Amino acid sequence: MNPQSFARRSFVYRRLPENEFAHESIGDAAVAKTSKFYTERTDLNLIDLSVLPRWGLKGRGSLVWLEQLGAQMPAADNLAIVQRDGSIVVRLSPGEALVLAPFRGECALAEKINSLPADGSGACYPAPRRDSHCWFAVTGRRTSDMFAKLCAVDLSQDRFSNGRVAQTSVARLSAIVIRHDLNGSLAFSILADSASAEYLWDCLLDAITEFAGVVCGIDALGIPHSVKQGDRE
């Protein structure tokens, strides 16, 4: 299996060649599953999640609409909450939210969000964040050090707590940075302009090199397959 087996492809799939990464299907696309570079000892991992589903919701009714669907909503802007199914609900503003699918398994909200009409409902409008934004994860002990090379916001572990969100500039590119620790380890998601995905990927790659960071597949997130609520294949 390779990314070009599907109509939908990651914006950076060329940076994850088949001889170095094994891919797996998530239904309508392939995600890099494992990397020959990853070991459990690495302190910094870069993972491409761009093909995973995500949804944007805009409009003054978007937060209420999500809450009515049963989502646990962050109490304030620029906060994120990991839902029971592993999806992440991010509150960007009083009128904008972002839902990131779980790293493994289905998003409980997916069906209802997907059924939201394109012209909106109750002042809640869908936004195609799966295509407007690339999605990269950075995990490991040296994550904050790496960010210090790219981002003017203090994302150090003791100052940028788990669940916080920064809408900022990473490598001079507008980006949403979300801290969502995994298994007690530092983990951040970065969402940025998909058209600049390769540019940002290269910047991240350059930045992680100093800390012996490696590019990994989604397995490096340490989310076991057993939590899958449904095999996307």
Next chain:
Amino acid sequence: MTHPPGHRLPPPMGTLIERQAPLMFSFEGIRYAAYTGDTVASALTANGISVLSRSFKYHRPRGIVSLAASEANTLVEVNGVPNVFAERHILSEGDCIRGQNYLGSLSFDWNAWIGAFGRFLPIGFYYCSFFRPQGAWRFWEPVIRRMAGLGRVNVAAHHGYYDKAYLFADDAIIGGGAAGLSAAIAAAEKGRRVVIVDENPVLGGALNYGRVDADGMRAGDERNRLLARIKTFSNITILAGARCEGCFADNWLSIVQRQRLYKLRAGRVILATGALEQPAVFRNNDLPGVMFGSAAQRLIRLYGVRPGKRAVVLTANDFGYGVALDLADANVDVVAIIDLRHGSPGGVMKSAAAARKIRIDTGAAISEALGRGTVRGVRVVRIEPDGSAGAAFETINCDLVCVSVGFAPNLALAGHAGGRLVYDAQTAMHLPTNLPAEMAVAGSANQHFDLDMAIADGSRAGRGPQGAEQFAGDHSAYGVTHPRPLFPHSKGKEFVDFDEDLTVKDILDTIASGFEDIELLKRYSTAGMGPSQGRHSSVNTIRLTARARGKSETDIGTTTPRPPYSGESFGVLAGRSFDPVRRTPMHHRHLDAGAQMMVAGSWLRPAYYGKTQEADNAIVKEVTSVRSGAGLVDVSTLGKLEIRGPDSPEFLNRLYVTGHLKQPVDRARYGLMTDQTGTIVDDGVICRLAHRHFFVTATTSGVDAVIRSMYLCNAQWQLDVDITNVTAAYAAVNVAGPQSRKILAEVCNDIDLDKDAFPYMGVRVGHVANVLARVMRVGFVGELGYEIHVPAGCGEFIWDRLLDVGRKWGLIPFGIEAQRILRLEKGHVIVGQDTDGLTNPLEIGMGSTAAAKPFFVGGAALNAHAQRGLGRKLVGFKVEDGSLMPKECHLVIEGGEISGHVTSCARSAAVGGIIGLAYVRPHQSEIGENFTIRVDGGRLVSARVVTLPFYDPTNERQKL
């Protein structure tokens, strides 16, 4: 290789060197031995070499002065990199070091003759000479340029990896000496996140090399105690070998560590930057072998190097006696301590020196250092009651002169931040005043020279808050610095500024020339403008000025320190920067197909497909393919906006010149946008997908301005509208040409493509190659065509599929150059190319697009334009066959005057000949009128106004 014995001292001296790790390096082509941890300066001294460079102006031999990388004397070339401080560069195996600023060799510089003619090179010489007679500068300039500057740029240098990083701290402490360390401890104890920045490779500051007690043990003990405490804190970060180069607003600090620039944002800044020793001014005070007492101490304790064999110490404080004791401990024969002070000042250190039977002369000074190349002796004089040098009473042979006559608190960073430095006559040193609220100064920088007082002051600053608690100076600051260690000599060469080779006479001449104000004096004489930025010349310049003008040093004031504190390399400044670039999802397919990419705003787009030397043929082939078969162009870079909500029709109707209130669902309309002055700012296609849902395209480079304008208007109008920028979310292609319907039919099952079912300017949502797509029939290139928008993640797939199925219909990709010709043939304007910052719709023949509606942005201005009448008009023109082809921006000339300009021009196979668009005066715009274009070389070409569009005037082809 030379390795003279006797210059190295046994342990514990040499705390920074690893004796078990020797290495070799070369200086001026000769190989020398050193130890790991040695700097260039320490290793050369250990090898008996005292001349490191030649001075800037007179090419005098120069050596170590401070050993603190704070003056130009020790700038050398390291492995091809110029202007590296010899005492800062830690040697590596095989390093190749060369001196700078000489013609011939470092030991024999042909340019040293200049020194002999120094009296003919008065201050301001360069300002006053060479401009007469007329044309003389042309002769002198290359001569002067050859001699000017320091170091040689190595144009063959390898690229290095220089980068930048952000850093954050509650408290940034600049300086890791006693005060800095105690400040860090106090701040860390309060739970604050602390960063210590120190330019030395190890923390400790003067505690690493200085002597604060008679037996020479306490400094090391205190350093060990403080460092041990520092290690217990996890909230302290240490940046050693890092220089704070600037202190800017809101405690933003620029810090250079090796090849990285840190941008440190701190809640508070504590300057524990210490105090810099200051030179005494006497004849030949620049001879190698004349150095600060602290420099000798650094050589001894840090590098285990004996700085000389026979020393004279010139002092005016207790520190000088400590230097003498250290020299004696290092087996240097201290032949005399010359104390500028009268009477019997001094404390325990003096007593210890006396106990060692070291000769002490008080009320005396050095009037002249003797020797050529290096110091061989000094001439000692009595100090007269007025402070001047009396007659020489003795000549002492020596190879080392250690000067410890006072300090200047290192307050440059306080000056960067807006602090004001005020001369305190009681201590003969500057005090920091007017500091920003979140800044403090501690330790000897704050005039606390007693170790206990410095530590206490550091703790006070570390605890914070600043302000009321701040106190400067204590008893230990009195008598540390001699108020005027200046001893002018009748034969001159008493240097005030080593960097710029400025003597006492130069400063006095500057004042005599009328440049009395210290800031003007600095600029005319260049005192303090060299690499050391006045660190060792500013105070003595002020003192000389005060004496010459009969004023106090406080009245003279001081110059303003500005960043950078030290030197910054071009690599650090130019190092890794971020320049985002946007690529469409099909970018790599374009490259695979041999596209030549061009920059379009922040995007990369294919200009054409083929080799650059075959560009014209490639473009013609692409144009022909679209006209005769089909072409596929990537238009993903178009701006794309979702406008949704109950008020979306009203919103767009107000925003665009064109009418959209009654636009039917599933229909697209051309949209023209003006600003409030009626100037065209953008255009695009506005598709109505649902009653309250529009999909709007905008120009590639204009979309950001469009969306800003939309946000602003919506904030003012308070309409119920949501605006979402989905530019990157959709990949878009335009399949155009007479075969395009057949091609689309191959991959599209759920959209009726019949020309009546899906007419020109229709919009449909369906599936293309099983990917959900928005398809619109538009005709920018003047052929049957479909613009297909799909999710960006599927863009590459759609591109591949269309090319696959279209191959049998002659489908090939085409680029921007071909598209420009195609649209020109159709007479379509490109906003930004055929319009400028003043163009209104009337001028481009789009006055009729302004719908009859009560309001739209720019409407009132457009009415005013209409009433005033046209000043110019955009027309289509053809040029006679065989004429030179005009280019964009070539001028239209009428009666020798400019009457317009060309905006687009191309050779058209479809139309036949050269066609273009140009602004002309209204009376030139009638069909059939001729006008003249001035082309390259000033030649004139005749053009004729023709009807637009050039191609398919009845628009049959796009409505097929």
